[in-house]
Amino acid sequence: MDLQRLHLDKTLFFALLGLAAVSLFVVYSASAKDLSATLGHLMRLALGFMVLLLVAQIRPEILERWSPYIFGAGMVLLLAVLAMGVIGKGAQRWLNLGIVKFQPAEIMKLAVPMMLSWFLARGDVPPRLWRLGLSFVMMAIPAVMIVKQPDLGTALLVFGAGTFVLFLGGLRWRVIIILLAIIAVAAPFAWGHLHDYQRQRVLTLFNPEADPLGTGYHTIQSMIAVGSGGVYGKGWLNSSQAHLDYLPESSTDFIFAVFAEEFGLIGSLLLVLVYTFVVARGMLIAYLAKDTYTRLLAGSLSLTFFLYFFVNMGMVTGILPIVGIPLPMMSYGGSSIVTVMAAFGILMSIQTHRKIAE
Amino acid sequence: MLNIPIKDHFRETRLFNARLSVIGVIILILIFSLLLRLIYLQVWAHRHYETLSQANRIKPIPLQPPRGLILDRNGVILAQNYPVYTLEIIPEQVDDMNSLLEEIGQVVKLNDTDLKNFRKQLRERPRFENLVLRSHLTEEEAARFAVKRPYFNGVELEARLRRHYPLTGLGVHFLGYVGRINEQEAEHLDKAAYRGMEHIGKLGLEASYEKVLLGRVGFENVETNAHGRSLRILERIAPVAGKNLYLSIDAKLQALAEQALGQRRGAIIALEPATGAILAFVSTPTYDPNPFVSGIDPTSYQGLLNDPNKPLINRALNGQYAPGSTIKAFLGLAALELDGFDPNRPVACPGWFSLPPNAHLFRDWKKGGHGAVNLHDAVVQSCDVYFYKLAVTMNIEAMKNFLAPFGFGAKTGVDIFNESEGILPSPEWKAARGQRWYPGETVITGIGQGSLLATPLQLASAMSALANHGIRMKPQLVHAIVDAKTQATQNITPEAYAEIPLKDKHHIDIEVQNLTDVVHSNRGTAYGIGYNAAYKIAGKTGTAQVKSVAQGQSYSEKATPERYRDHALFISFAPVNDPKVAIAVIVENGGHGGSAAAPIARKMMDHVILGSESTPVVKPAEENDE
Known part of the structure; x- marks a missing residue:
């Protein structure tokens, strides 16, 4: 089958397909072998790929x-x-x-x-x-x-x-520096205007130990899961953290912890590499794009995907505060999978229609 | 796109590629740090986490801190905690919730409300937390369950501390109460500080001092087996008890005042002029706060809401009343301060007054008038015509500027939330509401009627300023915050407002003498409580035409003839030479200030000054009553 004809970027498409396949196994394990949850995830993925295929057919000019x-x-x-x-x-x-x-x-x-x-x-x-x-x-x-x-x-x-x-789009460095300066000056001011309970919540974001029964518990349990995985991991279906219910949200926001526990450093490194590869491919599509609209859009969508998985993995490994972002493609549930796939559909449209035009 | 020049296109591409490279570098750095973190967790610290994972049978369980007590100035307990048995379920340890609930229901009675509340918690709370299924188990029920406990996995019988107000309705309007945390409150509180907590201060001191009373939640890290059953405690961070509040309130005086008002609607504030310490804070009728703690049933609550006497209204704090003639205590001083005003010059009082271009008659309360009266006589006999004329001479602006430092029209700053401000009217105030100021309004402001409104707390606070030589103290209920464990005491220092600006401080002495004669001269309107007093009292009676109380529109709807009677007011302090207490009394629809309100103040003063209420208060003829 000629993927180019279907307006699919072969490289990106196979990378996504790979991620989707892996995610089925991880969701199955993280949901404590819940077959209906896994099937639900499969249905969402299928819907996502259909949306991708559909969006990829729309010419960038029309978008x-x-x-x-x-x-x-x-x-x-x-x-x-x-x-x-x-x-x-x-x-x-x-x-x-x-x-x-x-x-x-x-x-x-x-x-x-x-x-x-x-x-x-x-x-x-x-x-x-x-x-x-x-x-x-x-x-x-x-x-x-x-x-x-x-x-x-x-x-x-x-x-x-x-x-x-x-x-x-070329926001001048001058302006960037001025904006950063304004934020630096305004932050303490805004802080003074927050309610007491809001301040407490921000502080807990950065210091989970302050809430050992809530977010602190999440962070600690998720770090135990990742750390105990070691280099080779405990093997598929062997995540004790998830199965004994110590890790909350194990099949949604914290699914990367289950993955890292079961597949170890080797698995996590590979997974991070695949995600990074997807972002790199998206940036390449932006680089190759021929007009302002498509390159800006392709660039932004790729970088947002980076932000997506980086913030999630950062929060699971305890280097970023817990803000409630799922791992794209991998986490169970939510309507975000469709949006992510539509974004990839746009990227593919930008890539393939350019090639056809040439 | 075609009309964009080629040169721009190149420049744009160069710029875009440069930006893409910058971001590329940043992404590489971030990915690299993520990889480093993974290596740290999975290689460097792997042993540590491996051990934790092996031993990970640890669950944190919140420990509820005891809430701080509230005590009066003599250590009488107003709010305390007592243990109640509750049945609690840890959802994640339960395999089949429905059948479990059914089985429990055969041992301990569960009604629909219990089940509804439990299901609600089940949706909202984390699965590893204890959720209350039923509280207030009887000893028998607790015993019955304790026997069968081994058959129930994930169910605990806990002794929890519950708030209790031992003196029931006494002082409920300043104490307030705690109640279950509702959804709106849950949105706005610091979740970490309330783990495992069910209650929060809703009203009064319980709400205003929530942070002090709450304490800090502790937790236990409990080792469990694979099914989640607790095996032993590994780590325990003890909860920190909330701090105790010592009030300046005297529970005996409070009880005395509440009894004196009895079934009548009214409010009383007694405070110490030198410090602002509140000795009694009364609003009647009172109500029992205890049912609110575990959730009052809807019928009882509707009953309280629909009670025509409106017990839930805090009249001392939110009741806004026309001060009536009590305002003369302050305007009398204003007269002394006027340039070129001769307080000794007699003014004719024919029993009425009119403002020349207008035919409207402003009447005196005494038919036929008081004859020729000077300022002293006008205060003592509460002559309205004298003060109508004074108001016109002064004008509304000057009256407003004079009354403001006494605290009229502004919160007194008392240490409980939601205080009402009253109204100190002026032409600007009316203009802001799109209305015109009429000259007649100036006239009636002179006798404390019209738009002028004050809370009982404001009246007591204003009177205490006269007692304290022109220095008004911030009213304060809590005088010390004490750590129950260390006994470390934080005393609240009295705060003074800016001294009342006077041209001659001696004028206060003259005014206080006039007010003393209100009580002790045989022509005074409060002579009924003064003629046999063992100490000197300064006071001013007042009778205010009935207006709606705050939120009280329904008053007029359901009004009975009694409801149309005037409100009786009395503001006072004693002893005159060394004031120990300032008191404001308001009896709604009580009639005359001198006969309805003043005797209550006298009883309370006897208690504070003489330490008894032995002196009988005899009511003489009401001829002098306003």
Whole structure:
């Protein structure tokens, strides 16, 4: 079968297929051999690959033209979710469309970088100040709305995707330094305006020992799992941490801990390499892309994928605070798998349509 | 894209590639550090974690700290903890929850509310935490379960500490109560500080001093077998008990005041003028806070809410009343401070007053008037016409500026949450609400009517400023915070507000003398409590037309004739030469301040000053009553 004809990038496609295959085994083990959970994961993966295939057929020019509308629709849905939350007097992330429930915040992971790439492609390079300002507003508003849901992890990814577009789009170093300086000055000020309990929560993020019965417990148990795996690992289905229920969220946010315990340093190194390879391939697609919109978008999507897995692995290994981001492709559940696959669909479209055009 | 010049295109590509390289380098560094971390965990520290994993039968279990006690100034306990038996389940140790619940139900009675609450916790709490299935087991039930305990995996019989208010309703309005943590509270609290905790301060001191009373949660690392059954305790970080609060409240005086008000609606504040220490803080009717601790049943709660006497309202803190003639205690001093004002010049009081262009008559409470009165007589007899004229002479701005330092229209800063501010009106205040200030409003402000509103706490605080030579102290309920274990004591230092600005401090002495004559001269409106007192009292009576109390719109709806009667007020301090206590009394719909409110103040003063209530308070003829 000619993958090129299906608008699939062969290298990237096989890497993803490999990750998906591995994930089935890990989910099976982490869910304590729960076959229905594993099948559910398989169904989600299948749906994801279908979305990938579908998105890959859309020409980048069309994606570009649609960008503002997709962004607008995403904003409307986010507002709807917030409004429902206000009416229902509780946190709200899902929009129930009768048949399907879905999370509008997920759309923003794609819509924000699409919108910003579209916007920056329409101006000078490096972008003028007013464009930067407006771009910042366009990424900050959805990010703040998602924090309100509250979903810190997704907000971080949306904000990250936007930041990558701005950086790749040629945000001047001068401006970067000034922004960093402003943050450094404003941080203590903002700190003073936080509620006491909010401050406590931030402090617990960075010092899990302060909450030995909550996040601290997660971090410690996850480090025990990773560390006890050693060089060769305990072998598939032998993660004692997960099976004795010491490791919470073992099949979702902390699935990498189970993987590292069962497959050891060798397995973890290989897995990190495959993830890094996927990011590198995405960056190469960005490098080869021919116009501003596609290169900015391809770059941002690849880097967001990096942020995704790095933050997750960092939190499992105890070098980053626990913010609740799953490991893409690998973690069980959630609608994020579809979004990630759609992003890869876009990357493949950018890559293959360029080649065909040549 | 076609109209972008070639040169720009090159520049853009160069810039993009440069940026991509920068990020590439950063990514490599980050990946490298992640790999280093993995090597550290899995090679360098592998032994350590391997051992931990082998021995990982460790579960942390939160240990509840005892909540700090609340005691009065003499060590009488107002809030304490007592152990109750609760049945708790650790979900992750249970294989089949439904059948377990059924089996337990055959040993100990479980009702629908118990099961509903338990299922709710089951959804919200971590699976390794103890969840309460039933509390308040009887001794018999506890014994019955203890016998069958070996048959139930993951079920524990725990003795937990429960808050208890031994004096039931006494002082409930300043004490407040604790209750179960609800969802909104859970959103806003520091989760780490409340692991395993069920209760939080909801109202009054229990809420305002939550941090002090809470203590710190401890935990035990318990070794368990593969099924999660506890084998032994490996590590124990003991909980730190909450600190005890010693109040300046005198429980005896509080009880005396509550009894004196009896079934009537009202509020009383007694405080020490020199320090601001609150001796009694009364709002009646009271209610029993104990049912709120374990969750009051909806019917009882509705009963309290719908009670026409509104026991849940904190009248001392949130009741906003027209001060009526008690305001003359302060405006009398304002008159002395006026430039070119002669306090000795007699003013004719025909029983009415009018503002020339307008025909409206402002009446005196005494038909026919008081004749010619000077300032002294006007205060002693509470002549309204004199103060109507004074108000017009001073004008509203000057009155507002004079009253503000006494604390009117602002929170007193007492150490419990949600204090009301009252209203110190002015043309600007009305303008902010889109309304005009009418000259007539200035007139009635002179006798404490109109928009002017004050809480009982504000009135007592303002009066204490006169007692304390113009220095008003911040009212304070807690006077010491004591660590139960080390006995380390943190005394709360009294705080003073800015001294009340006066041209001549001697004026306070004149005003205090006038107020003393209110009580002790035979023409005074409070002579009924003064003629046989063993010490000198300074005071001012007041009678306020009924207005709605805060949140009290329903008052007018359900009003009975009694509800239309005036509120009786009395503010006072004693002994005059060395004030020990300042008291504000308000009896809703009580009628006259001199006969309804003043005798209560007198009883309390006897208690504070003489240490008894032996002196009989005889009520003479009410002729002098306002």
